[in-house]
Amino acid sequence: xxxxxxxxxxxxxxxxxxxxxxxxxxxxxxxxxxxxxxxxxxxxxxxxxxxxxxxxxxxxxxxxxxxxxxxxxxxxxxxxxxxxxxxxxxxxxxxxxxxxxxxxxxxxxxxxxxxxxxxxxxxxxxxxxxxxxxxxxxxxxxxxxxxxxxxxxxxxxxxxxxxxxxxxxxxxxxxxxxxxxxxxxxxxxxxxxxxxxxxxxxxxxxxxxxxxxxxxxxxxxxxxxxxxxxxxxxxxxxxxxxxxxxxxxxxxxxxxxxxxxxxxxxxxxxxxxxxxxxxxxxxxxxxxxxxxxxxxxxxxxxxxxxxxxxxxxxxxxxxxxxxxxxxxxxxxxxxxxxxxxxxxxxxxxxxxxxxxxxxxxxxxxxxxxxxxxxxxxxxxxxxxxxxxxxxxxxxxxxxxxxxxxxxxxxxxxxxxxxxxxxxxxxxxxxxxxxxxxx
Amino acid sequence: xxxxxxxxxxxxxxxxxxxxxxxxxxxxxxxxxxxxxxxxxxxxxxxxxxxxxxxxxxxxxxxxxxxxxxxxxxxxxxxxxxxxxxxxxxxxxxxxxxxxxxxxxxxxxxxxxxxxxxxxxxxxxxxxxxxxxxxxxxxxxxxxxxxxxxxxxxxxxxxxxxxxxxxxxxxxxxxxxxxxxxxxxxxxxxxxxxxxxxxxxxxxxxxxxxxxxxxxxxxxxxxxxxxxxxxxxxxxxxxxxxxxxxxxxxxxxxxxxxxxxxxxxxxxxxxxxxxxxxxxxxxxxxxxxxxxxxxxxxxxxxxxxxxxxxxxxxxxxxxxxxxxxxxxxxxxxxxxxxxxxxxxxxxxxxxxxxxxxxxxxxxxxxxxxxxxxxxxxxxxxxxxxxxxxxxxxx
Numbered sequence: 038x039x040x041x042x043x044x045x046x047x048x049x050x051x052x053x054x055x056x057x058x059x060x061x062x063x064x065x066x067x068x069x070x071x072x073x074x075x076x077x078x079x080x081x082x083x084x085x086x087x088x089x090x091x092x093x094x095x096x097x098x099x100x101x102x103x104x105x106x107x108x109x110x111x112x113x114x115x116x117x118x119x120x121x122x123x124x125x126x127x128x129x130x131x132x133x134x135x136x137x138x139x140x141x142x143x144x145x146x147x148x149x150x151x152x153x154x155x156x157x158x159x160x161x162x163x164x165x166x167x168x169x170x171x172x173x174x175x176x177x178x179x180x181x182x183x184x185x186x187x188x189x190x191x192x193x194x195x196x197x198x199x200x201x202x203x204x205x206x207x208x209x210x211x212x213x214x215x216x217x218x219x220x221x222x223x224x225x226x227x228x229x230x231x232x233x234x235x236x237x238x239x240x241x242x243x244x245x246x247x248x249x250x251x252x253x254x255x256x257x258x259x260x261x262x263x264x265x266x267x268x269x270x271x272x273x274x275x276x277x278x279x280x281x282x283x284x285x286x287x288x289x290x291x292x293x294x295x296x297x298x299x300x301x302x303x304x305x306x307x308x309x310x311x312x313x314x315x316x317x318x319x320x321x322x323x324x325x326x327x328x329x330x331x332x333x334x335x336x337x338x339x340x341x342x343x344x345x346x347x348x349x350x351x352x353x354x355x356x357x358x359x360x361x362x363x364x365x366x367x368x369x370x371x372x373x374x375x376x377x378x379x380x381x382x383x384x385x386x387x388x389x390x391x392x393x394x395x396x397x398x399x400x401x402x403x404x405x406x407x408x409x410x411x412x413x414x415x416x417x418x419x420x421x422x423x424x425x426x427x428x429x430x431x432x433x434x435x436x437x438x439x440x441x442x443x444x445x446x447x448x449x450x451x452x453x454x455x456x457x458x459x460x461x462x463x464x465x466x467x468x469x470x471x472x473x474x475x
Numbered sequence: 476x477x478x479x480x481x482x483x484x485x486x487x488x489x490x491x492x493x494x495x496x497x498x499x500x501x502x503x504x505x506x507x508x509x510x511x512x513x514x515x516x517x518x519x520x521x522x523x524x525x526x527x528x529x530x531x532x533x534x535x536x537x538x539x540x541x542x543x544x545x546x547x548x549x550x551x552x553x554x555x556x557x558x559x560x561x562x563x564x565x566x567x568x569x570x571x572x573x574x575x576x577x578x579x580x581x582x583x584x585x586x587x588x589x590x591x592x593x594x595x596x597x598x599x600x601x602x603x604x605x606x607x608x609x610x611x612x613x614x615x616x617x618x619x620x621x622x623x624x625x626x627x628x629x630x631x632x633x634x635x636x637x638x639x640x641x642x643x644x645x646x647x648x649x650x651x652x653x654x655x656x657x658x659x660x661x662x663x664x665x666x667x668x669x670x671x672x673x674x675x676x677x678x679x680x681x682x683x684x685x686x687x688x689x690x691x692x693x694x695x696x697x698x699x700x701x702x703x704x705x706x707x708x709x710x711x712x713x714x715x716x717x718x719x720x721x722x723x724x725x726x727x728x729x730x731x732x733x734x735x736x737x738x739x740x741x742x743x744x745x746x747x748x749x750x751x752x753x754x755x756x757x758x759x760x761x762x763x764x765x766x767x768x769x770x771x772x773x774x775x776x777x778x779x780x781x782x783x784x785x786x787x788x789x790x791x792x793x794x795x796x797x798x799x800x801x802x803x804x805x806x807x808x809x810x811x812x813x814x815x816x817x818x819x820x821x822x823x824x825x826x827x828x829x830x831x832x833x834x835x836x837x838x839x840x841x842x843x844x845x846x847x848x849x850x851x852x853x854x855x856x857x858x859x860x861x862x863x864x865x866x867x868x869x
Contacts, residue, residue, distance in 0.1 A: 090777035100504035105604035212653035349607030351773035
C-alpha cells in the first residue's frame with residue numbers, strides 16, 4: 038500500500054499544466070492515462086468472459102469517469118446564458134442601482150445582506166455554481182462600484198456560495214454522506230444553521246466591510262446606468278422572478294410541483310429575459326455562454342477521469358486509509374485537510390469518498406452534527422485549486438482573469454470555516470444535548 | 476458580445492487533432508460500453524414451471540431495458556409463495572449470483588418460488604462513474620467452460636432515466652434524498668405506475684407481490700465492509716418473528732448474521748415500503764460483506780470481487796471499529812457470500828412454514844454454504860457453450 042503512484046500522477050499533471058501549458062482538463066486526463074497505464078490498466082480490453090478475469094481497457098475508464106459531471110456541465114452552460122442575458126438586457130444594472138440605493142450607506146448590513154443573497158440559490162439547490170452565476174453575478178457590480186477590487190469581490194462571492202451549499206434546507210454533500218450510510222436526511226436544519234450563519238456573517242464582513250466602509254455610495258450610484266430601469270421599470274425583474282419561483286416552488290410544494298431541474302429553470306429565466314428589457318441577441322449570447330463554460334467543463338471532465346483511475350488502481354482507497362490510520366491527535370487535522378484537499382478535484386466526490394468513511398470512523402458522536410461538519414469541510418473543496426470551481430466562476434463574473442488570485446483571497450475565510458467545522462464536530466455531544474438531542 | 480477571433484492554421488490543426496483523438500476514444504470506449512448491453516442467458520433448472528416478463532405486471536416496461544425475466548417454480552404441494560430479488564444493485568454480485576443459482580438448480584416440492592434475478596435490468600447495462608467496477612465476472616461452469624456474468628452499477632442506466640434532479644423527492648413520503656437516488660431501485664418503492672423509469676420497475680415488482688399473493692419477499696444485496704448493516708437480515712416489523720426464527724436457524728448452522736429492524740423513517744426501501752403497503756407480505760432484505768464495494772478498497776477488479784481479498788481492508792482491520800466484518804486470510808470469496816444468501820433464503824422459507832402454518836415452501840437443488848465453501852460455484856452453474864453462448868442486446 039503506497040501513495041507514490043498518486044504522487045507521480047500529480048507531478049506529471051503539474052508538469053503538463055505549468056511547464057508545457059496544457060489546458061487543466063487535458064493535463065488531468067493525460068495524467069490519469071499515464072498513471073493508469075503505469076499501474077497496469079490494460080491498453081486493450083481482454084476477452085470478456087475469458088479466464089483469467091477480463092478487464093476493460095483504460096479508455097472506457099477515462100470516458101466513464103469524465104461523464105460523472107455531465108449534469109453540472111449543463112447547469113454551467115445554462116447559468117452562463119442566464120448571466121449573459123441579464124447583463125445585456127439591463128437587469129443587472131437595475132439591481133445594482135436598487136442595492137446601492139437601499140444599503141449603500143450601511144456597509145456592514147450591505148456586506149451581510151449580499152452574503153445571504155449570494156448564498157440563497159445554493160441553499161435551495163446545493164450547488165455553488167447556481168449561486169455564483171446567478172445572485173453572485175448580481176452582487177458583483179454593487180460591490181465593485183463600492184470600491185471592492187475584483188479579486189476580493191470574487192472571493193466574497195465564492196465563499197458565500199460555498200456557505201449556501203452547506204446551509205439548509207438542501208446540503209448536497211450531507212445528503213450524499215447520508216446516502217452512503219443509509220441515514221435519513223432529517224434533523225439537519227439546526228446544525229447547519231449553527232455552522233453557516235456565523236461564518237456567513239464573519240466572512241462577509243472580513244472580505245467586504247473595509248472596502249465598503251470607505252466607499253462612496255453616492256458616487257457609485259451616479260455611475261450606474263439607470264437607462265434600462267427607466268425604459269422597462271419593474272418588468273425587468275421578471276427573469277429573476279421566474280427562476281426564484283421555479284427554484285422555490287418544488288421545495289415548498291414537493292407533492293404537487295415537480296422540479297424542472299436547474300438547467301431548464303435557468304434557460305427559462307434567460308428566455309424570459311429576452312422579452313423584458315433591452316434587446317438581447319440570443320445566438321451570440323448562447324455562443325458566449327458556451328465559450329465561457331467550456332474551459333471549466335474541460336476541467337471537470339479531466340477531474341472525473343482522474344478520480345476514476347485513482348479508484349481503479351486502488352489509490353483512492355490508499356488515500357482514505359492513510360488518513361484513517363493517523364494517530365488520534367492527527368486524525369482531526371487529517372480530516373480537516375484531506376476533505377477540502379480532495380474536494381479540490383471534486384467537493385461532492387470528497388463527501389462521498391472521504392466523508393462516508395470519516396463519519397463511520399467517528400460513529401459514537403452525534404452523527405447529524407458530525408455529518409454537518411464533514412459536509413462543510415467537503416464543500417470547502419470548491420475553493421481549492423486546481424479546479425477551484427467557485428473561484429473560477431467568481432473570477433468570471435467579476436472580470437478577473439486569474440482565478441488562482443481569487444482562490445488565494447478565500448484562504449482566510451476557508452481556514453476559519455475549517456476551524457469552526459472542527460470545533461462544532463468536537464463539541465457535538467454538548468451541542469446535541471443543548472439542542473435537546475439524545 | 477461576440478466571441479469571434481481569427482483562428483490560425485496551427486489552431487485549426489490542433490483542433491482537428493483533438494477531434495480525431497476524441498473520435499478514437501469514443502470508438503475504443505464505445506465498444507466496451509456496447510458490450511455491456513449483451514444479456515447473458517440463464518439456463519433454468521428443468522423443474523421450471525413458468526417464465527414471465529416483468530412487463531406482464533406493468534405493460535409500459537415491455538421490450539425496454541427495464542423489462543426482465545421472472546422465473547416461477549411451483550411444487551406439487553400447496554404452500555406459501557416467496558419472491559426472491561437478485562440484481563437490485565448489479566454492483567453487488569452475490570445478490571445476482573445467488574438468484575442465478577436458484578434459477579438454475581431449484582426443484583420446489585411445496586409452495587412456489589418466484590425469482591427475479593435482474594430486478595433492475597437497466598442497471599446491468601452500465602457501471603457507475605468513478606467506481607472503476609469491472610463489467611464482467613467470468614466463472615467456470617460445471618464443465619469448466621467460462622460463463623460471463625455482468626456486473627453493473629448501483630443505479631439505472633442514465634440512458635433510460637436522465638437527467639437526475641438535484642434533490643430526489645421520494646413518493647409518497649416526500650422524503651428528500653440526494654439526486655442520484657432517483658435512479659436507485661431500492662429507494663423507489665412502492666413505485667408509481669406513471670413515475671420515473673425506476674419507479675415503474677419498482678411498481679411492477681409491487682404488482683407481482685400484490686397480484687400473485689406473495690407471502691415472503693427476500694431482496695438480496697451486498698454492502699461495504701465498513702458499512703454498519705452488513706452480514707445482516709433486515710426485516711419489516713411484521714416479519715420480525717419469521718426473521719428471528721431464520722437467524723436462529725442460521726446460527727445453528729454456524730452462520731452468524733445480525734437481525735436489523737427496517738428503519739421506520741428511511742423511505743423507498745423494499746422492506747419498508749412494500750412491507751407497509753402490502754399487509755399479507757413479510758418483507759426482508761439480506762446483506763453480505765463485499766470488499767469490492769467500499770470506500771476503503773484497493774485495486775478494483777474482478778479478482779477482488781471473486782476472491783474477496785483486499786490489502787486495504789486487511790490494513791483497516793487495525794483501525795478499531797472500522798471493519799464491521801472480520802476479514803481472515805481466506806478473504807470473503809464470492810462463493811461464500813452467495814452461500815450465505817442461499818442458506819438464509821432456505822432458513823427464511825423454513826421459518827415461513829413455522830410462523831405461518833399452511834404456507835410451507837420446501838425445495839432442493841441449490842447448494843448450501845458448506846457445499847459452496849468446499850467446491851465453489853462451478854458445479855451448480857449449468858454448462859453452456861462457453862463464451863459464444865447466445866446473447867441478445869437490450
